[in-house]
Amino acid sequence: MSSLTRQLAGTPWLQGVKDAIPLLGGYIPVAISFGLISIQSGFSVLETILISTFIYAGASQFLFVAMAASGAPLWLVVIMTLLINARHIVYGPNLAPYLNDDKRWIPLMHGLTDQIFALAHARLPLLPEKERLGWYTGAAALAWFSWIGGTALGAIAGGELTQRWPLISEVLPFALPALFLVLIVPRCTSLLWSATIALSAVTALILKITGYPNMAIPLAAISGAVLFYALKNQHFLGEH
Amino acid sequence: METSMWLALISIALGTYLLRLFPYLWMKGALMKKQVEGGINAMPSWITILGPMMIAAMFGTSLAPAHLDTVSWLATAAGTLATFAVWARTRSMGLPVLCGVATFGMIMLWH
Structure with a gap:
């Protein structure tokens, strides 16, 4: 290993990039699908890439192109997509205690997706304060560029790619549940947390497979939180 | 893409960014105001509980x-x-x- 490589290996942003690599398995196949669907809905390659660059929120992007293609009123398209993204309001406050007063955090909030939040929520508390900005920048940049790159790939060659390598879209996305599992398991520190986390996960899964994918995350999380409050004074559950 | 569609795209992009930014700024301001050491204690408990529940829910949907x-x-x-x-x-x-x-x-x- 060269001295430059050794030096880079110790930098926080590179650690952030390394920690975010499992996200690629989920991001790139979904981004390719989005690129393909956006082109099929009548958007150009450039427009498709700009949607991923600036909206940068998976579910709402799919809704945006689908509603726009169906001729829905644009004010309704805007409201519906923002409603789907309303779950993001919980993310910034949860990370705020771990972020310093550096103004660069303000533009970096663009990168605060579901997955980056989950990753940062687990990793930032473990890092020294001076390394957090670099770590987050590396992780968020890798995720953002992979989303944009995957979208471009899908817009330009999505049809051929998914025909030739169907496993890209079938196997790699399992990286996301695997990553979320690794991020959430350490939170199961008592019977109370384990039970409420399990309820949230199972509720979300049921909502997703019964046809409510957009409501699944907020509704399931609220169910888990309600159960947490209902049970938190039960001492046998191990919460103090 | 027509002008109205561009406006919709810009509105969604800006709205999504602000949904990510404003709650963070609000909490940062609240934490600074309270000047509590180890600021997590100054956060409303429902936020600290809802965070892990959101990750659990993401795990569930991705399964x-x-x-x-x-x-x-x-x-x-x-x-x-x-x-x-x-x-x-x-x-x-x-x-x-x-x-x-x-x-x-x-x-x-x-x-």
Whole structure:
């Protein structure tokens, strides 16, 4: 290993990039699908890439192109997509205690997706304060560029790619549940947390497979939180 | 793309960014105001509980296979177990994810 490589290996942003690599398995196949669907809905390659660059929120992007293609009123398209993204309001406050007063955090909030939040929520508390900005920048940049790159790939060659390598879209996305599992398991520190986390996960899964994918995350999380409050004074559950 | 569509795109992009930024700025301001050491104690408890619940819910939704058939469910269960087993041994992030995807993929391919 060269001295430059050794030096880079110790930098926080590179650690952030390394920690975010499992996200690629989920991001790139979904981004390719989005690129393909956006082109099929009548958007150009450039427009498709700009949607991923600036909206940068998976579910709402799919809704945006689908509603726009169906001729829905644009004010309704805007409201519906923002409603789907309303779950993001919980993310910034949860990370705020771990972020310093550096103004660069303000533009970096663009990168605060579901997955980056989950990753940062687990990793930032473990890092020294001076390394957090670099770590987050590396992780968020890798995720953002992979989303944009995957979208471009899908817009330009999505049809051929998914025909030739169907496993890209079938196997790699399992990286996301695997990553979320690794991020959430350490939170199961008592019977109370384990039970409420399990309820949230199972509720979300049921909502997703019964046809409510957009409501699944907020509704399931609220169910888990309600159960947490209902049970938190039960001492046998191990919460103090 | 027509002007109205561009306006919709800009509105959604800006709105999404502000949904991510404003709550952070609000909490940062509240934490500074309270000047509490180890600021997490100044946060409303519902926020600190809802955060992990959101991650658990993301885990749940991401578990749903693309095709709801027996093999996909079997692969999902095996992949989840493999991820957990490797995490329990290594307490790391990369290797458990890799083993989980490999197990999931092998069952899907075997089928």
